[in-house]
Amino acid sequence: MSLVEVDGVHVVHRIRGAGLFGRDSVYALTDANLTISAGETVGVVGESGCGKSTLAKVLVGLQHPTSGTVRYQGKPLAELRAADVGRRVGMIFQDPSTALNRRLPVAKILRDPLDVHHVGSPAGREERVRELMGLVGLPSSVADAVPSQLSGGQRQRVAIARALALGPELLVADEPTSALDVSVRAQILNLLIDLRDRLGLAMVFVSHDIQTVRRMSDRIVTMYLGRVVETAPAADLPGGARHPYTRALFSATPSLLHPVEPIVLSGPVPSATAPPPGCPFHTRCPKATDECAATLPPLSEAGGHAYRCIHPETLTGVNAS
Numbered sequence: 001m002s003l004v005e006v007d008g009v010h011v012v013h014r015i016r017g018a019g020l021f022g023r024d025s026v027y028a029l030t031d032a033n034l035t036i037s038a039g040e041t042v043g044v045v046g047e048s049g050c051g052k053s054t055l056a057k058v059l060v061g062l063q064h065p066t067s068g069t070v071r072y073q074g075k076p077l078a079e080l081r082a083a084d085v086g087r088r089v090g091m092i093f094q095d096p097s098t099a100l101n102r103r104l105p106v107a108k109i110l111r112d113p114l115d116v117h118h119v120g121s122p123a124g125r126e127e128r129v130r131e132l133m134g135l136v137g138l139p140s141s142v143a144d145a146v147p148s149q150l151s152g153g154q155r156q157r158v159a160i161a162r163a164l165a166l167g168p169e170l171l172v173a174d175e176p177t178s179a180l181d182v183s184v185r186a187q188i189l190n191l192l193i194d195l196r197d198r199l200g201l202a203m204v205f206v207s208h209d210i211q212t213v214r215r216m217s218d219r220i221v222t223m224y225l226g227r228v229v230e231t232a233p234a235a236d237l238p239g240g241a242r243h244p245y246t247r248a249l250f251s252a253t254p255s256l257l258h259p260v261e262p263i264v265l266s267g268p269v270p271s272a273t274a275p276p277p278g279c280p281f282h283t284r285c286p287k288a289t290d291e292c293a294a295t296l297p298p299l300s301e302a303g304g305h306a307y308r309c310i311h312p313e314t315l316t317g318v319n320a321s
């Protein structure tokens with residue numbers, strides 16, 4: 001059985017706008033389907049506003065689906081108690097400065113989830129806090145420090161330790177390094193990889209940095225305008241990308257090891273309040289035809305690779321490494 005199943009999830013926000021009764025609908029996530037296996041790392045890529053964070057929040061229960069279901073080992077997330085959610089999934093946010101309570105010392109931040117969910121004895125919780133600090137490489141000397149007394153990298157280590165406090169099986173990391181100094185990004189990435197491997201965690205890794213996502217992930221999900229448009233084994237990318245948008249994302253951040261023919265996209269991403277009919281990508285796609293504008297492409301699936309495109313890219317084989 002899969003660890004997590006995202007089944008037909010839609011998230012629609014109602015905002016003040018020009019629509020009916022002065023309200024607009026923002027289609028943040030449309031018919032998202034995804035399974036995550038135990039121990040698997042799934043990378044999520046796409047331009048700003050394409051729904052990556054919404055998907056991440058849906059996975060941890062911070063965003064309720066407008067429709068559709070998220071299941072953990074077959075149980076709907078909406079029916080799980082908070083402690084059970086915490087034992088299944090932890091989340092790391094982009095900016096540890098805003099994600100941590102700035103008034104609390106590190107040890108208290110890490111003890112809070114254990115206290116709230118009555119995990120073990122008080123002495124056992126103290127021991128668990130020491131263990132968590134060791135796990136993320138924080139010296140015991142910072143136990144009484146508040147977040148403002150720590151470096152950005154140390155703050156993100158605290159956030160990671162807190163996400164692990166209840167022993168989750170899945171870690172959802174939403175741009176975990178983009179708010180950090182370039183010099184500490186690699187350290188935090190290496191820490192995440194090390195923890196994932198030591199603890200056997202599944203991971204959802206959201207990032208704009210497609211080359212890092214490719215290196216870290218088993219599978220890559222490409223999102224465009226709230227839709228999953230391609231899911232592919234990371235090892236098949238970029239040369240095996242079938243959706244032109246995935247190919248375009250890789251071509252925007254070229255790699256010497258994995259060269260991709262440049263694809264220039266026309267125009268901006270359409271508004272999420274009025275996604276175009278048919279294929280959501282057709283307004284910018286160099287291969288679009290009238291049919292693309294008329295009909296949402298069906299899902300084509302083979303060998304763990306799925307995409308929605310009726311004019312898929314041909315395989316270039318440039319990904320061999």
Ligand SMILES: Nc1ncnc2c1ncn2[C@@H]1O[C@H](COP(=O)(O)OP(=O)(O)OP(=O)(O)O)[C@@H](O)[C@H]1O
Nearest residue numbers: 013015026028047048049050051052053054055272
């Ligand atoms: N609370 C909200 N109310 C209204 N619209 C929202 C809300 N949250 C997200 N959106 C909209 O939903 C869409 C998807 O947003 P989301 O944050 O998931 O994208 P993203 O891919 O994570 O972007 P980024 O890479 O910039 O973080 C965007 O159009 C965004 O403006």
